[in-house]
Amino acid sequence: MRNVIVILGDQLNLDNPALEGFDCEQDLVLMVEAQHESTHVWSHKARIALFLSAMRHFAQTLQSQHYPLRYLKLGDHEHVDLASAWLALLSEYDPQQIIVCEPGDYRVLKALEDCASTLNKRLIVRDDTFFLCSQADFKRWAGQGKQLRMEYFYRYMRKRYHVLMAGEEPVGGKWSYDHENRKSFSKDGPQNIPAVPEFEIDPITQAVFADVERLFPEHPGRIDDFCWPVTRAQALLFLQHFIATKLVDFGTHQDAMWQSDLASGAFLWHSLLASPLNLKLLHPKEVIEAIEQAYVKDNLPLASVEGFIRQILGWREFIRGLYWLDMPAMAEANHYAHQRDLPNWYWTGKTNMNCMRQTIKQTMQYGYAHHIQRLMVTGMFGLLAEIEPKQVADWYLAVYVDAVDWVELPNVVGMALHANGGRFTSKPYIASGAYIKRMSNYCNSCSYQPDLKTSAKACPVTTLYWNFLIKHEQVLLNNPRTLLMVKNLNRFNDEEKTLIQHKAQQVLNALDEI
Missing domain, CATH: 1.25.40.80 (Serine Threonine Protein Phosphatase 5, Tetratricopeptide repeat)
Structure with missing residues (x-):
């Protein structure tokens, strides 16, 4: 065999550059469904279903175009992850070289490089022409x-x-x-x-649904x-x-x-x-x-x-x-050294904060939330609540149907959490509950009140927002884009600031209960 063409689950088009120059007499297309791709983060059932159904439909397209194809379905093979499947199949076919379009995940690229190295095979990684800037x-x-x-x-x-x-x-x-x-x-x-x-x-997607419920029954x-x-x-x-x-x-x-x-x-x-x-x-x-x-x-x-x-x-x-x-350093970025665990209700929506409840409920129903729900609700809360960036990033990768590492990680680390210290943004994206009230009707049916900071009914977003400003006041004063927001701290005397910090600590110590 001349070439084995590895096609990944997010490369489902006949214009895939890895297929350029394909020879049906000498080459083979290889596609693998691997359980680890749904479990290395606890993936949403709809996300799993989307990838598997799209892959199987594309496999059908390849077969209709008479491409020689080896396709491994979940449940039909013993390999847990892509790397073990690749090693076994590439050893079996013993091609002269392996060709792939640039993966969208650094982890997957490294796994394929390691596989090629182990087998002493040449790996050709072709530019992904489905982006307009190489x-x-x-x-x-x-x-x-x-x-x-x-x-x-x-x-x-x-x-x-x-x-x-x-x-x-x-x-x-x-x-x-x-x-x-x-x-x-x-x-x-x-x-x-x-x-x-x-x-x-159609029947392909119906079969995928059955596989998802059978193989991943406890997934969110x-x-x-x-x-x-x-x-x-x-x-x-x-x-x-x-x-x-x-x-x-x-x-x-x-x-x-x-x-x-x-x-x-x-x-x-x-x-x-x-x-x-x-x-x-x-x-x-x-x-x-x-x-x-x-x-x-x-x-x-x-x-x-x-x-x-x-x-x-x-x-x-x-x-x-x-x-x-910026990879792989981006994956470890933690500018504020935040170490708190992701609250359990990120997976269930069972929180008294209606903005979070509605966004997470929608996310669990469809595998979808739009950019402001991600940036200024679930993401902003992750920053203000001092949650470890990797846990937040893994959650985003798990729960959204459009999530591929190349898009989710920089949006979470760089935009939502400011965890890379403003590498490509000019300020942390933070606001009080007043922003959420202005941009939605979430606050109308919430247990908390967005204009309160320290009482029992105080909005956790508002409390943690002011706490963040107090904690990082000197740095934020030096940034023209956050200067005015920090100057609002002048409205409070030292006793009021202490009350805000005390209330914030109560919230931070009981994130699972708010």
Whole structure:
């Protein structure tokens, strides 16, 4: 055998660069389902189901295209992890070389490198062409002396790909319309939210559901409300649905949150395209081009269009570049030396804090929460509650269907927890309960009151926010972006500050009980 092509669970497209030059007479495709991929973090049932169903559908596509394929299903082999399966199968086939597209997980890359080394085989790792900025290009950009800020990178990418550009200037005269995309809902809440696209749960996915319930019965979350695309056709349906029904209103309330028992209330006007993008069912370039075309054709609001493109062309590419630039050190980052354990209710939602309860309830139901729920609810609380960053990062990797290490780790460590000390952000993302009250209706039915800091009814977010400012006052005073927030401490005398710290310590000592 000439080549064994290893295809991973987040590389599910026939344009996979590892398949370039494939020869059906001499080469073989290898795909493996391994139990460890669902247990190295305690993965949500919907996340497991999404990956397995998408993989099995892609295997079917490969077979229909007559690719020689060896596919190992969970339950049909004895190998617990990818490494042991690879070692056994590569020993069996004894290829001249192993080819893979760049993995999205440093751990998986190292396992494959170790396997190739053990077998004394040449490993070829090809650039992942489903990103618009290669690792080498990002490293060059990062080495040009600029601050590692998404704003600068985003401008570079807009110019490079001529996206939303009028000559050398941005369409509309501004690079970002973020300030127009932060509105909360009125007291009546969101109105006329488009429904989620529906498609049939076919026999492949039904079999996956049965396997998940049989093999991972105690894992968190549920699959009763599974609604995620598992094929390219379904992913294209989600893209078309977003453009046709949601994009026009996407920008206005993209940071807002609302308590609801309906799927539409959970998803609001968000695209739900992160998981098909991360599985490579969609290419970011085709998504951006479709959005631009709709902007021109349908005269859509520039703030919505630019806000969405910034997420794909800017933040997504920026985060991926930083992951590979900073690994493996990123995984151990702990700027504040936080060591507290993740509260048990992160897995159940059984807390008196309604913002956390609603976000976690939604997460366990769908494997989904939008970026503000992740950043300014579950993530911000992890920072203020001084939880060990690795435990928080592992939780995010476990519970969200779109979670791949390259995207989840830098977002958690760098954005939500500021655990790398501001390597690519200008400040910690912190706020009191007043922010959550302004951006949602969560506080209306909460046991705590967001404007209270020290009483029995004091909001834990508010208490811990002021405690964080007191604890890190000198550092925050030296940061122009946190200066005004820290100056608010001047409202309190020493006795009031002591009361806040005392109440905060009570909260921190009983995180499982709040």
